[in-house]
Amino acid sequence: MVEGKSIHKSFGPVNVLRGIDVSIGASEIVSILGASGAGKTTLLQILGSLDHADQGEVYINGTGIHQLSEKQLARFRNQHIGFVFQFHQLLPEFSALENCMLPALIGGEMRKEAEQKAEKLLGFLGLSHRLEHKPAALSGGEKQRVAVARALINDPLVVFADEPSGNLDSRNQEELMGLFVSLRDQFRQTFVIVTHDEHLAAKSDRTIFMRDGLIMDQNL
Numbered sequence: 001m002v003e004g005k006s007i008h009k010s011f012g013p014v015n016v017l018r019g020i021d022v023s024i025g026a027s028e029i030v031s032i033l034g035a036s037g038a039g040k041t042t043l044l045q046i047l048g049s050l051d052h053a054d055q056g057e058v059y060i061n062g063t064g065i066h067q068l069s070e071k072q073l074a075r076f077r078n079q080h081i082g083f084v085f086q087f088h089q090l091l092p093e094f095s096a097l098e099n100c101m102l103p104a105l106i107g108g109e110m111r112k113e114a115e116q117k118a119e120k121l122l123g124f125l126g127l128s129h130r131l132e133h134k135p136a137a138l139s140g141g142e143k144q145r146v147a148v149a150r151a152l153i154n155d156p157l158v159v160f161a162d163e164p165s166g167n168l169d170s171r172n173q174e175e176l177m178g179l180f181v182s183l184r185d186q187f188r189q190t191f192v193i194v195t196h197d198e199h200l201a202a203k204s205d206r207t208i209f210m211r212d213g214l215i216m217d218q219n220l
Contacts, residue, residue, distance in 0.1 A: 001026040001190050002047055002158055007056035009042055016042045017053070018213040024158075027188040029180055031201035034210035040194045041162055043210070047192065048160035049077050061157050078107045082151030082159040086166040088143040090135040090150075096122060096142075097131040100149045107154055114153070121149040125179065141172035148179065158190040165200055177203050 002024040009017040016039045024030050032040045045051040047058055049065050058066050060080065068076060082103075090099045097118050104114035122131060125145045135143055144164060151159050161180075165173040177200050183189045193204065201207045209217040 001028070001061055002192065003057075003059040004043070004047055005057040005059075007043065007046060007053045007058070009039075009046060009051070009054050016213050017046070020056070020213075020215060022047070022208065022215065024190065024192055026190055027184055028206065029184055029191045029193070029204045030206045030208060031193045031195055031204040032208045032210060033195065033198060033201050036196075037212075038210040039213040040210055044160050044162055044192065044194045048081055048083065048158075049073055050083075078103060079154055080157045082154070082156035084144070084147050084151050084159060084161040084164045086163040088135070088147045088167075090143055090146060092135050095132045095134055096127060096138065096146045099135070099146055100153055102153075103150060104153045117153055118149065121152055122146070125149055139172075140168050141175060144168060144172070144176055145179070148176075148183075152183070152187075152189070156189075158192060161191060161193045163194055163196070165195065165197060173197065173200060 004020055004022045007017050007020040020043060032043065034040050042051065046053050053066065056066070057064060063076065065073060065076060097115065100118035100122055101114045104117060105111065119131065122128060125148060127142060127145055130138060130142060138146065165176050168176060180191050180193070181203065184191065195201055206218060208215055
């Protein structure tokens with residue numbers, strides 16, 4: 001599903017990624033662990049098309065995203081990739097329903113169809129009673145569930161999550177990871193998760209350990 005070959009990335013004199021080879025299968029939940037500065041988020045952003053490698057290749061479901069133009073890449077990202085971030089990145093002036101709908105509307109879907117899909121997803125995530133609430137009126141766990149629904153609205157091939165539980169209490173952390181497992185089991189969704197939490201990572205199908213821009217070990 002997701003494959004990175006010989007990925008290198010530097011910021012000035014600092015070599016952040018030093019030749020990463022990684023492969024993630026369809027319907028797999030993979031966590032990437034490592035200390036701050038190990039290169040986890042940079043790798044996630046390159047695999048998820050949010051940044052470009054200085055050297056190397058990235059494939060998602062057979063498509064070489066490193067070969068796409070910016071316009072092609074933006075369309076591919078909208079149609080096939082979902083993102084969940086630590087701080088939710090919800091638009092404060094929009095309701096939970098509207099935030100969830102945005103990627104579908106950007107992708108050209110009619111508003112009625114986008115709204116129906118968003119309602120269904122938010123209902124599945126236990127938020128049917130919060131559709132019209134804006135982010136300021138939602139708890140941290142609810143905001144993150146809206147962010148997950150938004151990531152899933154276009155039926156992506158893969159969801160990339162950068163420290164998705166880092167801003168949640170322990171109960172909501174457990175619930176979020178349980179939600180990822182449930183989505184994988186029911187919808188065969190693929191997740192790639194950057195986290196510092198070894199306890200949560202242990203619930204993944206596989207854990208990749210990074211240090212100093214290299215993959216040091218994989219828990220297969």
